[in-house]
Amino acid sequence: MAYSEKVMEHYTNPRNVGTLNKDNKNVGTGLVGAPECGDVMRLQIEVNDENIITDAKFKTFGCGSAIASSSLATEWLKGKSIDEALAIDNMDLVEELALPPVKIHCSVLAEDAIKSAINDYRVKNGLEALAMPKSHH
Amino acid sequence: MELPIYLDNNATTPLDPRVLEAMLPYFTNKFGNAASRNHAFGWVAEEGVDYAREQVAKLIGCTEKEIIFTSGATEADNLGIKGVFEMYQDKGNHIITATTEHKAVLDTCKHLEKQGARVTYLKVKEDGLIDLQELEAAMTPQTILVTIMYGNNEIGVIQPIKEISAIAHKHGALFFTDATQAVGKIPVDVNADGIDLMAFSAHKMYGPKGVGVLYVRRKNPRVKVTAQIDGGGHERGMRSGTLNVPGIVGLGKACELCRLEMADEAVRLSALRDKLESSLNTMEESYVNGNTQHRLPHVANISFKYVEGEGLMMAMKDLAVSSGSACTSASLEPSYVLKSLGLSDDLAHSSIRFGLGRFTTEEEVDYAIENTKKAVNHLRDLSPLWEMFKEGVDLDKIEWATH
Numbered sequence: 001m002a003y004s005e006k007v008m009e010h011y012t013n014p015r016n017v018g019t020l021n022k023d024n025k026n027v028g029t030g031l032v033g034a035p036e037c038g039d040v041m042r043l044q045i046e047v048n049d050e051n052i053i054t055d056a057k058f059k060t061f062g063c064g065s066a067i068a069s070s071s072l073a074t075e076w077l078k079g080k081s082i083d084e085a086l087a088i089d090n091m092d093l094v095e096e097l098a099l100p101p102v103k104i105h106c107s108v109l110a111e112d113a114i115k116s117a118i119n120d121y122r123v124k125n126g127l128e129a130l131a132m133p134k135s136h137h
Numbered sequence: 138m139e140l141p142i143y144l145d146n147n148a149t150t151p152l153d154p155r156v157l158e159a160m161l162p163y164f165t166n167k168f169g170n171a172a173s174r175n176h177a178f179g180w181v182a183e184e185g186v187d188y189a190r191e192q193v194a195k196l197i198g199c200t201e202k203e204i205i206f207t208s209g210a211t212e213a214d215n216l217g218i219k220g221v222f223e224m225y226q227d228k229g230n231h232i233i234t235a236t237t238e239h240k241a242v243l244d245t246c247k248h249l250e251k252q253g254a255r256v257t258y259l260k261v262k263e264d265g266l267i268d269l270q271e272l273e274a275a276m277t278p279q280t281i282l283v284t285i286m287y288g289n290n291e292i293g294v295i296q297p298i299k300e301i302s303a304i305a306h307k308h309g310a311l312f313f314t315d316a317t318q319a320v321g322k323i324p325v326d327v328n329a330d331g332i333d334l335m336a337f338s339a340h341k342m343y344g345p346k347g348v349g350v351l352y353v354r355r356k357n358p359r360v361k362v363t364a365q366i367d368g369g370g371h372e373r374g375m376r377s378g379t380l381n382v383p384g385i386v387g388l389g390k391a392c393e394l395c396r397l398e399m400a401d402e403a404v405r406l407s408a409l410r411d412k413l414e415s416s417l418n419t420m421e422e423s424y425v426n427g428n429t430q431h432r433l434p435h436v437a438n439i440s441f442k443y444v445e446g447e448g449l450m451m452a453m454k455d456l457a458v459s460s461g462s463a464c465t466s467a468s469l470e471p472s473y474v475l476k477s478l479g480l481s482d483d484l485a486h487s488s489i490r491f492g493l494g495r496f497t498t499e500e501e502v503d504y505a506i507e508n509t510k511k512a513v514n515h516l517r518d519l520s521p522l523w524e525m526f527k528e529g530v531d532l533d534k535i536e537w538a539t540h
Contacts, residue, residue: 035532035537
């Protein structure tokens with residue numbers, strides 16, 4: 001199976017690889033997936049007082065599509081409000097990266113990672129966690 | 138050195154130019170049907186096939202009449218196992234095989250279970266070899282066939298074939314082996330090894346795709362299989378269908394070359410393989426899979442913990458290798474062979490198989506070592522698991538959301 005140019009591009013030059021301090025109150029961390037399933041994503045957001053995501057970082061254990069999905073997700077998150085970030089749908093990632101059907105689970109995982117990071121941030125700041133709209137694959 | 142470098146010789150091998158040369162006339166002026174008995178075109182084709190039969194027989198130490206040409210090893214596996222089951226039904230219905238067999242054997246056995254066969258799937262030890270005592274214990278008076286592969290396609294381990302065939306024979310069962318990865322790579326002698334039926338194919342030993350062999354013993358004992366393809370009664374009635382003359386000629390030539398060159402070639406390849414393996418094994422958290430004493434000379438299977446195989450292969454973009462990662466298959470299940478060794482799913486996901494071959498050079502192996510190290514390090518920099526491991530987090534204690 002050949003990868004799309006966009007997957008290759010993100011895979012070769014992944015954006016925003018790294019780690020934010022998970023103990024900071026303004027940082028939300030999402031860790032989703034499982035090693036035995038072959039993909040684990042950790043996505044982190046840093047949020048300012050206006051509820052704007054000022055920084056986003058990721059690290060991913062997984063195939064090229066999983067790495068590209070999380071790289072693109074961090075790119076999209078920066079500068080968005082929390083509400084805008086919640087509106088990111090896995091199918092947006094599928095479309096942008098031209099993922100084939102067998103790789104759709106990578107985009108679902110990225111969406112889970114976004115929502116999980118937002119929930120972590122919410123809980124840290126005294127807000128209730130939102131229900132996760134999509135189940136893990 | 139040309140890129141990309143082909144290191145997937147367990148999947149298939151390039152055609153040796155000497156094999157191609159032998160085949161070419163049989164596509165053009167020697168095009169006849171080997172079954173045409175009444176004119177020179179048929180005789181010429183038949184001569185080509187007869188000569189190839191001799192070349193094949195010489196490689197595995199049998200007679201020409203014991204060679205049945207097929208379309209490949211998968212067909213030979215099907216014919217051998219189904220053919221024995223149907224032919225020896227009166228004697229019993231029990232078949233013994235192992236969990237690390239190729240799908241062509243496993244799925245054939247599963248098919249026969251629906252036809253009334255009882256199949257025992259032996260587990261393997263963590264080095265990939267079967268336990269001979271377990272085999273002995275599994276034998277029953279109803280056992281008609283033991284089918285255990287010679288060399289494994291994913292990890293290269295070589296099963297104790299002589300001991301296995303002796304146990305099968307002691308209990309009155311026939312012994313079949315899928316020797317696709319072994320024939321032409323290491324000495325395989327059907328008499329010394331006590332093999333009654335054996336499958337292999339040309340394209341794993343620098344021959345063409347689409348042609349293979351089922352060896353069927355004719356003496357001590359005389360083995361019979363029920364044909365699975367009906368038609369003109371070719372191959373002594375056991376496999377009908379016009380013979381693939383150019384393919385068979387190519388297979389014959391490939392066997393001859395292997396017979397003459399494999400001893401030296403095995404020494405060269407195992408030295409290259411050991412260099413590759415020992416260099417990569419110096420990396421932290423890398424694990425060699427399978428028994429390292431009893432194995433084919435050209436295979437190395439290594440897991441690089443905390444990176445995922447498919448992602449890793451993308452970073453090794455100048456190398457053609459394969460992985461036991463789930464992501465390479467549609468099933469999302471990692472390699473059943475590696476799991477049979479007791480490897481955890483995450484290590485199975487992290488495995489890479491390097492398959493060296495006749496055309497692999499030392500320069501290519503050196504390049505592969507550097508390229509692989511770079512890729513593993515790159516992917517580990519991206520891996521949250523690697524970061525957690527380095528921080529001393531116990532990954533087994535985390536409650537992962539398994540999907």
